[in-house]
Amino acid sequence: AQSVSQHNHHVILSEAASLELGCNYSYGGTVNLFWYVQYPGQHLQLLLKYFSGDPLVKGIKGFEAEFIKSKFSFNLRKPSVQWSDTAEYFCAVKSGGAQKLVFGQGTRLTINP
Amino acid sequence: EAQVTQNPRYLITVTGKKLTVTCSQNMNHEYMSWYRQDPGLGLRQIYYSMNVEVTDKGDVPEGYKVSRKEKRNFPLILESPSPNQTSLYFCASSFGDRPEKLFFGSGTQLSVL
Numbered sequence: 001a002q003s004v005s006q007h008n009h010h011v012i013l014s015e016a017a018s019l020e021l022g023c024n025y026s027y028g029g030t031v032n033l034f035w036y037v038q039y040p041g042q043h044l045q046l047l048l049k050y051f052s053g054d055p056l057v058k059g060i061k062g063f064e065a066e067f068i069k070s071k072f073s074f075n076l077r078k079p080s081v082q083w084s085d086t087a088e089y090f091c092a093v094k095s096g097g098a099q100k101l102v103f104g105q106g107t108r109l110t111i112n113p
Numbered sequence: 114e115a116q117v118t119q120n121p122r123y124l125i126t127v128t129g130k131k132l133t134v135t136c137s138q139n140m141n142h143e144y145m146s147w148y149r150q151d152p153g154l155g156l157r158q159i160y161y162s163m164n165v166e167v168t169d170k171g172d173v174p175e176g177y178k179v180s181r182k183e184k185r186n187f188p189l190i191l192e193s194p195s196p197n198q199t200s201l202y203f204c205a206s207s208f209g210d211r212p213e214k215l216f217f218g219s220g221t222q223l224s225v226l
Contacts, residue, residue, distance in 0.1 A: 004155075006155075009153065032212065032213075034212055034213065042219070043117075043203065043217035043218060043219050043220060044156075044203065044205075044215075044217045045217075046212075046213055046215070049212075049213045090155055090156065092156075092212065094212050100158060100161075100171065100172070101158070101212045101215075102172075103148075103155040103156040103157070104155050105153055105154055105155040106150075106153075106155045106156075
């Protein structure tokens with residue numbers, strides 16, 4: 001069955017530090033990949049997505065992610081984090097033709113000012 | 114304002130007492146879905162609906178029912194709640210099955226004692 005793994009459960013950084021959150025998936029066919037963010041007390045919002053083309057995709061608020069097909073990975077990055085990036089981040093995968101979006105376990109990011 | 118409205122926001126109940134969590138969207142979306150969010154497990158899909166009178170099971174449908182009699186409403190019904198259904202529930206909707214366009218509700222925190 002299709003699965004998504006986020007290896008970092010809780011990441012704590014200081015402001016201005018660089019961020020990389022890991023995401024690996026198990027499906028071998030065509031995939032659509034997503035990162036969602038959930039700020040404290042709020043609902044999920046789309047951060048960025050990958051469907052095809054350039055494997056380096058840019059999203060909102062300075063986030064980017066790189067799709068590496070050979071590694072089945074879609075890691076999220078940000079060069080310099082801010083206190084306002086404190087949130088929970090979810091990676092999600094939708095395989096081609098499937099009607100189901102599969103989420104990873106989530107990574108809680110805490111940014112200390 | 115485009116939105117997905119869930120009610121109630123918080124609910125505490127006892128084992129076996131039937132309850133309904135309502136979900137309503139004002140965007141004329143065909144696709145609606147219910148997720149539960151649990152620590153360390155991320156979001157898991159309970160049920161989804163591609164259109165009126167069309168519903169299907171997600172990954173964790175046991176103990177839940179849904180109905181889609183009208184396009185705007187997609188209630189989640191727990192006929193006999195149990196403590197393992199204590200969770201944070203999210204409703205979401207979109208035009209077609211398009212994760213990048215999903216609108217999420219604000220969530221319902223359910224505690225079953």
